[in-house]
Amino acid sequence: MMTKKNQYPATALVVDDSTYNTLLTEKYLRRKKWQQPDNRKITAFLPGTVREVLVKKGDAVKAEQTVIRFEAMKMVNNVQSSINGRVKEIYVSAGDRFSKGFVLMELEQETA
Amino acid sequence: MALNNKIEELKKRKEQIEKGGGDKAIEKQLAMGKMTARERVDAIVDENSFQEYDMFVQHDARDFDMDKMTLHGDGVITGTGMVNKRPVSIFAQDFTVAGGSLGSMHARKITKIMDHALKMHMPLIGINDSGGARIQEGVNSLAGYGDIFFRNTISSGVIPQISVILGPCAGGAVYSPALTDFVFVVDKISKMFITGPEVIKTVIGEEISMEDLGGARVHSEITGNAHFFAGSEAECFEQIKKLLGFIPWSNTEKAQKLEPKDPDKRYRIDRIMPSDPKQPYDVRDVIRAVVDGSDFFEVQELWAANAVIGFGRIHGETVGFVANQPLVLAGVLDVDSSDKIARFIRYCDAFNIPLVTFVDLPGYLPGIDQEHAGVIRHGAKILYAYSEATVPKISVILRKAYGGGYIAMNSRHLRADYVFAWPSAEIAVMGPEGAANIIFRKEIQSADDPEKMRALKVNEYKDKFANPYVAASRGYVDAVIEPLETRKLLVHALSVSVNKVQQIPHKKHGIPPF
Numbered sequence: 001m002m003t004k005k006n007q008y009p010a011t012a013l014v015v016d017d018s019t020y021n022t023l024l025t026e027k028y029l030r031r032k033k034w035q036q037p038d039n040r041k042i043t044a045f046l047p048g049t050v051r052e053v054l055v056k057k058g059d060a061v062k063a064e065q066t067v068i069r070f071e072a073m074k075m076v077n078n079v080q081s082s083i084n085g086r087v088k089e090i091y092v093s094a095g096d097r098f099s100k101g102f103v104l105m106e107l108e109q110e111t112a
Numbered sequence: 113m114a115l116n117n118k119i120e121e122l123k124k125r126k127e128q129i130e131k132g133g134g135d136k137a138i139e140k141q142l143a144m145g146k147m148t149a150r151e152r153v154d155a156i157v158d159e160n161s162f163q164e165y166d167m168f169v170q171h172d173a174r175d176f177d178m179d180k181m182t183l184h185g186d187g188v189i190t191g192t193g194m195v196n197k198r199p200v201s202i203f204a205q206d207f208t209v210a211g212g213s214l215g216s217m218h219a220r221k222i223t224k225i226m227d228h229a230l231k232m233h234m235p236l237i238g239i240n241d242s243g244g245a246r247i248q249e250g251v252n253s254l255a256g257y258g259d260i261f262f263r264n265t266i267s268s269g270v271i272p273q274i275s276v277i278l279g280p281c282a283g284g285a286v287y288s289p290a291l292t293d294f295v296f297v298v299d300k301i302s303k304m305f306i307t308g309p310e311v312i313k314t315v316i317g318e319e320i321s322m323e324d325l326g327g328a329r330v331h332s333e334i335t336g337n338a339h340f341f342a343g344s345e346a347e348c349f350e351q352i353k354k355l356l357g358f359i360p361w362s363n364t365e366k367a368q369k370l371e372p373k374d375p376d377k378r379y380r381i382d383r384i385m386p387s388d389p390k391q392p393y394d395v396r397d398v399i400r401a402v403v404d405g406s407d408f409f410e411v412q413e414l415w416a417a418n419a420v421i422g423f424g425r426i427h428g429e430t431v432g433f434v435a436n437q438p439l440v441l442a443g444v445l446d447v448d449s450s451d452k453i454a455r456f457i458r459y460c461d462a463f464n465i466p467l468v469t470f471v472d473l474p475g476y477l478p479g480i481d482q483e484h485a486g487v488i489r490h491g492a493k494i495l496y497a498y499s500e501a502t503v504p505k506i507s508v509i510l511r512k513a514y515g516g517g518y519i520a521m522n523s524r525h526l527r528a529d530y531v532f533a534w535p536s537a538e539i540a541v542m543g544p545e546g547a548a549n550i551i552f553r554k555e556i557q558s559a560d561d562p563e564k565m566r567a568l569k570v571n572e573y574k575d576k577f578a579n580p581y582v583a584a585s586r587g588y589v590d591a592v593i594e595p596l597e598t599r600k601l602l603v604h605a606l607s608v609s610v611n612k613v614q615q616i617p618h619k620k621h622g623i624p625p626f
Binding site for chain 2: 013014016019020023034
């Protein structure tokens with residue numbers, strides 16, 4: 001049967017400054033908000049287990065220096081710092097398991 | 113032994129094999145709310161039309177005590193039958209036999225029926241209900257999957273391939289359905305995933321049920337891996353038969369022509385669409401208003417609902433419909449709807465099914481998630497698919513056709529054969545608000561009352577450009593038509609396109625933006 005007019009939604013979507021009266025999908029509503037990447041945070045790109053933490057709090061680190069080794073997906077991965085800086089905080093120690101996206105370590109930018 | 117005795121022996125052997133995994137296993141299958149493999153085949157084909165092959169095939173695995181195990185039919189039933197008096201090839205995995213696990217002979221039975229279907233130019237229907245690879249057979253089981261995937265790919269675009277997921281279909285096994293044309297799923301029964309809940313729990317530490325990970329609903333609404341969702345197996349088989357009624361048996365044929373029928377008079381095409389371009393309506397009502405018997409068979413109804421695709425008949429001939437759906441997300445194009453539309457166009461083009469496109473969209477969905485998900489690459493698929501298609505291509509611009517969306521939706525520029533527009537069409541580079549804000553920025557900013565000036569300029573732009581006549585003056589639109597003339601013109605356009613010949617340069621194949 002023809003869809004009745006009063007079944008229409010009251011939600012809105014803006015495209016090119018025009019506001020359209022329309023339904024929003026579940027998937028659209030559940031979309032992930034974008035976040036600015038922060039290279040001072042060393043985040044697990046895979047879930048895994050910490051093998052070895054190679055630095056201590058307060059240590060100076062150089063870009064591309066390996067700071068943590070962890071095991072994930074049957075492989076040992078070397079995690080490197082992407083900045084020159086200092087270790088601000090370490091949140092894991094050897095043997096800890098962590099999930100994807102977990103912050104393993106935080107660095108401070110070296111102020112020149 | 114007299115022949116009679118031998119016949120008796122044959123009957124006995126067959127009877128044994130037909131029991132599959134035995135009464136207990138069958139009981140378990142039924143308790144899960146599932147039909148047996150044999151019942152399923154019988155439910156799809158015309159009565160008594162199924163002929164089974166390779167019933168006596170046995171596996172030849174020797175390791176892990178497999179030599180002591182007899183697996184009836186090696187866990188799969190294969191054969192040919194008729195659907196509405198037309199031949200089809202079928203295989204149905206039998207979960208009651210070793211969990212429908214795929215070993216080398218099981219796979220060989222499947223590839224044999226696949227080769228048969230391709231050679232005889234008939235559709236292949238695969239019923240998947242399997243725990244996956246038969247681990248005891250090791251790499252031979254993987255070889256079996258590879259042989260199936262290869263044939264799925266080679267047969268693609270030659271014969272219709274239909275996958276029916278009626279149980280688990282996990283790991284590598286999912287790639288056979290993914291390579292086929294249409295995937296049918298049934299609520300609570302179908303489960304598809306690459307890695308199951310247990311592996312995810314161990315590796316990622318996240319807990320999720322099979323249903324939430326890869327149930328029928330998930331694949332129908334979120335992933336788009338499935339094309340048809342049914343509440344029961346019986347409903348699913350009716351959907352399969354309905355689909356087969358619309359499509360041709362191979363790429364060298366046209367779909368069956370039926371007796372033409374008028375659309376249902378309740379669908380008043382001139383009363384469906386609100387004239388305000390910001391108000392929604394269900395574009396499927398427009399399709400129902402033009403197709404024979406108002407019978408529109410929608411594909412992927414629940415996924416990317418901002419675009420509508422499906423089959424219907426116009427004057428007895430099967431047509432593939434593509435439409436923007438203003439009711440959902442204002443009908444915008446995005447990653448999912450682009451994939452949905454592009455693949456359907458390629459399906460119709462491969463199987464000689466003319467395309468009718470109804471256009472009403474404000475453009476592409478704005479958003480960081482969309483850009484980062486590659487909406488450029490995905491959106492490009494629509495351009496590619498329409499440009500490449502050589503079947504008759506007809507567009508009807510109902511209302512908005514703005515910017516890139518206008519070009520993508522089977523515009524003249526992509527070699528549409530006919531472009532019709534309703535008088536309500538707005539064919540422009542963008543919506544009036546956006547355009548006025550850019551073109552008249554200075555006037556608006558410097559006005560004493562910017563809002564009043566903005567409204568004035570928006571109206572000015574609307575009057576001048578929000579219509580079909582600018583495009584028609586350039587010949588981009590062939591005819592501006594009244595809504596009530598739509599079906600008549602579609603019948604006309606399709607009937608004058610029957611001898612369409614369009615060559616594209618010879619090539620091995622293009623490189624579409626997959």
